[in-house]
Amino acid sequence: GAGVSQSPSNKVTEKGKDVELRCDPISGHTALYWYRQRLGQGLEFLIYFQGNSAPDKSGLPSDRFSAERTGESVSTLTIQRTQQEDSAVYLCASSLDTPLSSYEQYFGPGTRLTVT
């Protein structure tokens, strides 16, 4: 694929429902990141996958948030029992990062989540 893709592009859900957001990274990229950007706010780190290492979950805001990645491919971010404060754009990025070296990150277009 040409770049990082995310789906859906927009999601409106009712408070209390669960949502799943999907990210397809660039083929061959070992690292995958999830970020959140609330309206008018800066980017917040959520979680980082790198190769077969245990993911860095230090940015997840609560136990309602979880993410999985299958090998070096697709990742899903799941938000359970959504709250209105979860409304944000959720961005995914991938890179060739290794545990010791950083490389350029390529961002997807984001999923705009609105919790009503």
Place this chain on the structure above:
Amino acid sequence: KNEVEQSPQNLTAQEGEFITINCSYSVGISALHWLQQHPGGGIVSLFMLSSGKKKHGRLIATINIQEKHSSLHITASHPRDSAVYICAVRLSYGGSQGNLIFGKGTKLSVKP
């Protein structure tokens, strides 16, 4: 105090002006990223630096590890440079890499 501080928060310039955006950080890092967020929301990585200086077209990024400071320069600015510029640092934990911390961004508007 935020671990990553950007200045200025907002910047308005006339087309053709030389622009500088600054980023200071207070933590140990393995790398620093400069990102550009377009008005439509899309994010593009401009530079990833761990030392020295990089140049791409009209954009130049520098980093001083000792002073924990980086600058992004735009020469001959153009209205299409109008965007939010974001500084992000990659934390360093004893040689291994940690997560990223973002600055709040600098909103640049270049007038024709």
